[in-house]
Amino acid sequence: MISMTQKLIIQKDIQLFAKSVSICIASGLLFCGLFMLPGQFFIVLGSILIITIMLGYYPYLITTCVTREHKDKNTVFVMSLPITTGQYLFSKILSCAILYGACWIILLSTVICVFYLGGHLPALMPSYYVVMFGLFIPAFLLTLLVAILAESEGWTIVSFIFSNILVTLLVNVLPNLPAVQQAFGMGNLNDQGILWPSIFTYIALSEIIISVMLACALFIVVKTKRQFINF
Amino acid sequence: MNKDGSLISMSGVAKRYEHFTMENFNLQLSSGEVLGLIGPNGAGKTTCLRLIMGFISADQGDIEVLGKSVKHDIVSIKQDVAYVAEDMRMFGNKTIQWHMQFFSSLFVNWDQPYATELLETFQLIPQQQVKTLSLGQRIKTSLLLALARRPRILVLDEPSTGLDPVARHELTSQLFQIMLNEDHSVIFSSQFTQDVERLSDRIVFIDDGQIISNQDKESYLDSWKRIDVCLEAEKDLKAFSDIKEVQKNALNMSVIHSEFNSEIQKRYSQLGYSIEISKLTLEEIFIAQTLHRRQHLSAKGINA
Amino acid sequence: MPAKPELTLPPFKLAQADARPMYEQIIDNIKQLVILGVWPPGMSLPSIRELAVSLNVSVITVKRAYQELDSAGIIVTRHGKGSFVSEQLEQVSQAKQIELTERLVQAAELAVLLNVDITTLTEQLQQLYKEKVNAKQ
Incomplete structure (x- = not known):
């Protein structure tokens, strides 16, 4: 159940980020257009740009939406409203999840649609993107967890640098895995339809498990945190 | 209302930080009462008020507000208790108008005509963004939001810090208006002893996380007196246990008593001294009380 | 919420800087009003809260003044009815x-x-x- 105060706080956050999230989505959609152009160069370029958006937006979102309110001394004001510390944190998590979730879903589904339209691309692309986008979720959740636990911009920055490096590494390792390389060579979408190599099941599963663990950690923090460190 | 009839009741409350401890803290706020908290910086006034609001949780003891436990029922408590602090920030990129709308959808008692009246009294422009407000305007906006909620209890932590004398006067007048309703109470801390002296029904003096005195204002002010007496009286001053300060000058000396009464007056005349009695302002009492405590503590070897 | 009190008070002379405590100043003011007959015997006094708000002093101050005036016999306080100028x-x-x-x-x-x-x-x-x-x- 969401209380009125929570609803209004989430509403305010979404209004606040409406512009930035729209810019992200709009530029993401624009970059998707690159996949329509012939040649591998544009696939790589489009991917890099979309990955940059996804990896660049959540740190901005979390620092501005979560830690900035501590820094700006908004917390005393917010806590004077009919809300508990846990409810407030929950609203913050929801705001971030809705905003980042919107980016995630819209961009991923557009990318997949584009792949279908341009059937000349490798048959692995759609599932490859699903697995790659899957990496952003634990990175986002980890940064959110640190931001809420530490209540400091500094620690949040440290955690997203860490998660960004990790994601970038994995994004680079992924296409070089022998199983993935092999699947890439198995023809285009027009001929093959979507390919889902068994290694993706393992990767997706680990992404889900890590995400669920982080979500549980967030849940525990929300349930147990009784007061802020920084007022 | 709490079982004992009070609106706020703190009993046996403890809160421990690395450099500050509050132990066995007991405080009651009655219905219709204006309670002024005074004490030096770091005495625990803010801690006390934040415990009441549930911003921080007590390590020990019980806090009840409007008959509900702060630990378990803080959301419904905060529906009827408003809070304003000098260092509190609203949402910077939202306007005053937005904040008023926000509050009107949150609080059932929101009084829009009163809010509009306050906008005028405080000379605020509703379309202005909060981040562009001056310190004084920001505090006035917080006060407007708190007052127009028509809360049962108003909790104010140093509300007049940063306000010019005119704005302080406006704030005081608004607080007097609240007093008309005997169901509404105010608890506030302030460095401005004149404001506390003027507004409070009860004055609570805190130092080092402890309540040093807790009395109705008139009795408190009455019990502190400055006695002007000849220099020869010095040898007899040990007859009194409540002396907080002795100041000598060329002709006579002035002695500050904290529990002055007719007995003490009689005692002086029995000793053969003619005395002149004068009252102390809260400011003078505050200084005498604090300095005396510091000296007392350092004399006992405890670092104050 | 009660509206602002429409109290028409005779002027009170009060000063924070006065050597006497505030409640004594209020006592003196009321005594004057009674002695001069501005407040005639039997007149109902403003309620403690009303007077406090009008004079911008705290409730306890007026309460104390009324208590002392009551024990001096200048005013009579009837429980639940308020205070009146003494008819004695x-x-x-x-x-x-x-x-x-x-x-x-x-x-x-x-x-x-x-x-x-x-x-x-x-x-x-x-x-x-x-x-x-x-x-x-």
């Missing part, structure tokens, strides 16, 4: 008598200070008294 006239006239004595003492002190001899002082008083009696008729 001797209390009031006694207070008036005290007030008169106090003012005469002040006049005498001033006369001594200004070296005005007793005959001149008496003559002056007689003159003033006659004027007032005539003015009343």
